[in-house]
Amino acid sequence: MLQPKIQPSDGLSFRTCSVFIFMVLQSVGEPSQLICSHQPIVALAGDDVILPCHLEPAIDVRSETVLWTRTDLDPKYIHVHKDGRPVYRSQNPSFKNRTALFVDELKNGNVSMKISKVKISDAGKYVCILDSMMKDASIQLTVGVVSTPVVEFVSNQSREVVLQCEAKGCYPEPELFWLDAEGNLLSAGPPETVRGPDDLYTVSRRLTVEKSDSFTCRVQQKNINQSRETHVYVPEPSQLICSHQPIGALAGDDVILPCHLEPAIDVRSETVLWTRTDLHPKYIHVHKDGRPVYRSQNPSFKNRTALFVDELKNGNVSMKISKVKISDAGKYVCILDSMMKDASIQLTVGVVSTPVVEFVSNQSREVVLQCEAKGCYPEPELFWLDAEGNLLSAGPPETVRGPDDLYTVSRRLTVEKSHSFTCRVQQKNINQSRETHVYVPDARRRRKRREDEKTKDETLL
Template identity: 50%
Template sequence: MSFSTLVFHCTIILLHLTGESQEVGSSQTALIGEDVILPCLLEPAADVVSKSLEWGRLDLEPRFVHVWHEGQNLLVNQNPAYRGRTSLSTEKLKHGDLSLSLSALKHADNGQYRCYFPSQGKTSTVELLVGSVSSPVIAEININSSIVVLQCESKGWYPEPELLWLDAEGKILSAGPTETVRGPDELYTVSSRVTVEKRHSNNITCRVQQSNINQIRETQIKVTGDFFPLKSLLVCPSTVTALVGEDVILPCLLEPAADVVSKSLEWGRLDLEPRFVHVWHEGQNLLVNQNSAYRGRTSLSTEKLKHGDLSLSLSALKHSDNGQYRCYFPSQGKTSTVELLVGSVSSPVIVEININSSIVVLQCESKGWYPKPELLWLDAEGKILSAGPTETVRGPDDLYTVSSRVTVEKRHSNNIICRVQQRNINQTRETQIEVTEAKIHHEREAELREKEQLLAENKIKEEKAKLNEELQKKEEEQKQLEQLVNMLMEQSDELNKLKDQLINQHTDTKKENVEFDTKLQSVDKETESDRVKGYLKLKELLLETKQQLMKRKREHDVLQHNTQTLLRKTDEVLEEMKEKKKEVEKHEVEISEKLEREKEISQEEET
């Protein structure tokens, strides 16, 4: 018998051709502001659109992140922190894909998420780690004829990063201690100073990195013998890297520092029309001719301009922002440029596409990269594995998708890593999977027995529910019949009373009629002697009264007949209702006995 189980993988998905499955898990990492998918698959795949599904965090109140119930979202009790940021795909649910989409990530989203499929009682979890990064800024804080003291600072990191100074060959420089400050927003700011010589070519790199989220940001500055002339100049790093969706600062410093709030400043890209990215003129922004692609995304700091910092803030980066930016200070005719490289990354997904008793063929795929990345397979010791060629596809959005396959042995412990990296933007994403020997047969049999028992229990529950529903209907029907019987019995009693009244009334009428006949005969005898003429009038009155009594008698006879007929019909209906009531009571007893037998069978199976 086949069975289903939830397979939850962070960024790992196992698709077993055999219809069996095992759980594999690791942490899912992403950056603030990014969107992420928390995968949760039902294997073998089945249509679950009409079922219920709950994504939650047990450390929150309410715990509900997203609830799906019988074909629609049920978000009444959704935790307000996730409102408007979660979604499920109906199309994917049709194929057993319960994955949750979570957008615009925040630090508060860090935590363990539970995917719960109640119809099968299946639960699985994933740990989400949301990081935050920013590009470092290098500033010159002291200078003489032969040496330069540089300070590097990078704000808004999470988790806590480390800062390194590197020379042109990538060797770590001896520098002052790193100062780390954690702000009220839980984000870290790191800074450090280094003293270097001014030589013909001395490239210095400040690198800030966080290994838990595989994030690196660095800024490079070229220190030469004529780097700092006696007159003022603009200082910009040669290259700044960042990711799509992030905010970035393009540094531009006036040396020596001076207040330039009342001056003019132009940031531009000469390859665009119009070229203006941001213009500052005599104390205010002048954005009339700003290129529309940058509208609402650029800013300068008045406070920084007071200290000669002409750096441009650019938010919500796009791929089209890639290019060379010019910082132009017209009052001194000074110009400097900085190259912005905007990258795009995503976590790789490992899929098992073939399996036998001793080996596994794995496929790793990662979508949405820019620039073009490389893909590597590594073993548990970090050594590169021999794998098939990497397939690279560039989509219509200029983003790259890379994929590769590797064949590995199933051993007691065999950790395999798929790493995708892009050196130009210092970005690395990787996913790890542990490939072990197949589950022991008796474990699978136990799972099968558990599944069979679950199906049997569900069947019993469904039959019991149907019987209870039928019993409830019969009880309602019996109640209605009892009410109808009571009503008919009351009606029968009333009709019998009416019948008795009619009989009494008829008897009284006959009696009155006899009395009138007697009086009338008496009047006839008296009127024969013709002693009193008034008797004639009395006789006429008596005759009229007799006629009225006879008419009344006939009406009573008709009414009595109708009443007798209605009473007979009521008795017939009443007898019929009593028989039907007995049948309902009998059926109710049969249903109760069946429910009791089902209960006894269930208890015997449990023992």
């Protein structure tokens, strides 16, 4: 069979003919479709987003007019690309300087549009149009604002704890759930949702629990496939604990009445009250809205009380009283009103005096010693002890209470031999004691001392 022979004089090479034939076949093949994403595109406010759209099979559209519109807006044009460049004359002003095509990709049929710094108002249905090709396709944009929920203790009673979870500034409207440590849904109070003038939602929900455990508050926004969680651990219900032992202080000193929450809870936002119900007014110290309130304070405590403000976050509500007076003694009550907690503590104030010992009688065979302690409070006990610390049999104590409410106590001891003795004054209520030691010489030395004293007296005469 004879084959036709192509001569160079034909003007076309074999390769050139092949390319030409391929182009002809392509031009009569299946027409291109303009395809945008069938799934809504989700973006968070403030982010950049791409609305994907392309021709399939790909066709170079660099010479085409590409329009992006939203028919619910006026003007409806979001982006116009004509004669190889963007045209801004008819663009909706809310999209000014925020839209762009991928110019280098137009030759591949990619007509996707990028929107920068997305706003909530950008949410809607966008239409891409290739007018001369009579093609168009739409795509949905959903814009959201996500907020991490904040959990706070609303109430912390002895038997139950009330937690509140709140998420502010959300869009679209979110759902809020409480979960246990295993991720199971918990029965909680109804959600409370408020829509602000900025179209953002605030949602809150309370949960009441009666046991120590971990809990999770989850805010979920299905439309934008977003969720945020906050975990919280609820300890055993806190108890307000003040010292069970009376606190002793000496008049003129400073004293601290220790009181704290256990487990610790931050009480900086709580009102802390210290009172004495036997006084009028009964308020010793009031701490409210982060500062002391003096208006209702008992005047005898003016400028003498304080809390340890830096320790309130650790649940420490101890009170310091400066320059304690005897009249400060009494039963104090610490109250955390909003938490329905209170506890009491007893303050005992004392005045301590060191005893004075003197020789009342100094005979040849026996010596009478007297020990006296003046200006004591509360009423003290007085003892005589030997050198080994053993109690000695002494005369009965004599106690006198003066007009200043201070006590004077004295007691005599008769001894017959040379030895060391101790007079001890003890005040159990304030856990204080004072001692004075004395040495009684033997009879010979006592006689010699008396003779010396007699000689001295005669010389003076």
